[in-house]
Amino acid sequence: MKDKNELNHLLKINFPIIMAPMFLVSNLEMMKAGIRAGIMSTFPSLNYRKDGELEKVLDELNAYCKLHSGSYGVNIIVQKSNPLSLKHTKICLEKQVPFFITSLGNPKDVIDGAHAYGGKVFCDVTNLVHAKKCVDVNCDGFIAVGQGAGGHAGPNPLQVLIPALKEIFPNTPIVAAGGITNGAGLLSVQVLGASGASIGTRFIASTEAGVNDNYKNAVVSSGMDDIVMTTKLSGTPCAVINNDAAKKMGYTQNWLEKWLSSNQQTKKWFKMLVQIRGMKKLEKSVLPNNYQSLWTAGKSSELVHDIISCEEIVNRIKQEHEKILKELSHLI
Incomplete structure (x- = not known):
């Protein structure tokens, strides 16, 4: 290949x-x-x-x-x-x-x-x-x-x-x-x-x-409908697991936040502030022995069923890819 x-x-x-x-x-x-x-x-x-x-x-x-x-x-x-x-x-x-x-x-x-x-x-x-x-x-x-x-x-x-x-x-x-x-x-x-x-x-x-085991297990247990978009974390739409922490934070910026994000004089500094706050929230959530639960993830969590090594993940994808290619060749 x-x-x-x-x-x-x-x-x-x-x-x-x-x-x-x-x-x-x-x-x-x-x-x-x-x-x-x-x-x-x-x-x-x-x-x-x-x-x-x-x-x-x-x-x-x-x-x-x-x-x-x-x-x-x-x-x-x-x-x-x-x-x-x-x-x-x-x-x-x-x-x-x-x-x-x-x-x-x-x-x-x-x-x-x-x-x-x-x-x-x-x-x-x-x-x-x-x-x-x-x-x-x-x-x-x-x-x-x-x-x-x-x-x-x-x-x-x-x-x-x-x-x-x-x-x-x-x-x-x-x-x-x-x-x-x-x-x-x-x-x-x-x-x-x-x-x-x-x-x-x-x-x-x-x-x-x-990251902590709670985060990993949340990815394994979450389905596609458990992933939502929020602009509260960084100012740009971001995908997170829709748990209690995400619901408490909210999904959209209020009118003042939107104005500060678009105003020519304030947008650079306000976006910087939003991102710094968002980073701190995420940092609290990923550390070991921490019970915060604001976690980013994509809808492919629906297809994640176990916690294995990175090399095992790659090898599994390689094997699946090769297997499907062979199956498709029989259909042509």
Whole structure:
């Protein structure tokens, strides 16, 4: 598969899966497990906010990649409301991170910096307008974020978003994100025109994930109808498990919050405040021995039934993918 799949070739991996970057969930052990399994492991730079933390993790991952067939990348929120965007970008470029995913802003500086040493940059897109802006600054690919994704999900179904992107931007690789957790899901988005899939929620229920067991078990026990969208957490629609904590927080911003988020003089600082508050709420919820329960997850929790290692998850997806391909060949 390595020689045939453009994502494998472009990102120097051997199976077309990206372990999606998940705030406060993605950790070093998950990254190493994904690298050993031959996929692209990614994490949000905001998981490492203390001085020296990010540099240490990048040094360790750069050394680890030399020994295994997978690779790693960093997700950077390039929106102005992220106070660490410029600092983290500078650190990652200095350490020559091989792969970036950018979210919620202008990715030009990240793209230009990564291309200077051969790094690749895929941009989160939820519609064709976002995609056009990213192509204009020479992105290497799209993360097509559709309905059902965990965290900041998109409004459009992948069945429409992927073919539309493929039709208008035929030379730009697409990775599908949203509702994918198994080999059938991976194959389905490949049929639509994607080169691979970004998978997040399935990896929350992994032995390596550093979140508390209550969170992992909630992913296993939640169905698709237990996932709701809220703008109260970060100002952008975000998918969470609809438990008592989510109901107490609420799902939509009030009129004053909406005004502060859109006013030219206040939106940058208010969005920054909302995001900082949201990060603190989530941080309380994921730590071991903590009984807070505000948890992000996608609708693919419906298909997550056990807690296993990251390598077992990847191997299971590979086996399912291969099995379905053989079954389909008999139908043709």
